[in-house]
Amino acid sequence: MPELPEVETMCRGIRKIERLKIAKVFLPECLYRPISITPGIGQIQRALLGQRVDSITRLGKRVAINIGDHALFFQPKMTGLVSLESVPDPDHVRFEMHFKGRRSERLQFWDRRGLGTVAMFKQADIQQQLIDGKLGPDALVIEFSDFAQRLGKTRRPIKPALLDQKLVAGVGNLYASEMLHVARIAPQKPANTISKQKLRRLHEVMLEILNAAIEHEGSTLSDGTYRTAVNDPGSYQNHHLVYDCEGKVCATCQRETVLRIVQSQRATFYCPRCQK
């Protein structure tokens, strides 16, 4: 479930590899099916060995390691983690990178279910390969006018619309439910029927919630999969108002019970009293 706050936390957690020289890149022995990696590991090794890491950046829900003319992208999807050798177990490490003279700072991509991907692109190709027609503006950066215009173009219910990375990049299932609750918008409401005033509030709440979640190093759910780069749980789950709260009394109105519905095969949590 890593969404923008969790991926941002991963980026911050591995930033100490900036400026280090790459000594080794390999796919560890793994009992499970090999990770999706583009192009092959051989080409990646040829391009990156001996190069220095310039910077760590985030593109939507991907971690990017920028290395000279190239960038290596990690897409954690459901259960992936990028960290410096403090993953939950050694069995699900599917990609590893070592640095010259730094035995204790080895980058690992850990992924229990293996749905994640690793991909290398030339810096010059990133726009065309990953952004154009595929990723909207980042949720932390998008201007309100752009946000309103994009959501105003779809008749889909607002909750699934928020999950569409082509509209806004970075929002996932958990934070979409949370932000609709605080903005007091029903998840079923068609996006193009929401008043400008409500959309303004939603935009504001999106920034507040994502930034607060980053402060708390993301949300670790009951399965415990998501960890920070030092293998600690995040703490934003303690601030959830609706996500995973089915049947609990709504923390906001203290009257109605939080409901769980399914939209586009995804769980949505909301309070029918607060969100009309």
Add this chain to the structure above:
DNA sequence: CATATGTCCTGAGAGC
């Protein structure tokens, strides 16, 4: 074009 559905994968938890 817009929108909906199926698929990938592993492990936790429910139910018997």
Add this chain to the structure above:
DNA sequence: TGCTCTCAGGACATAT
């Protein structure tokens, strides 16, 4: 206790 079954959801491919 141990088995089988369901479900979690990001994002892409394919269908409508």
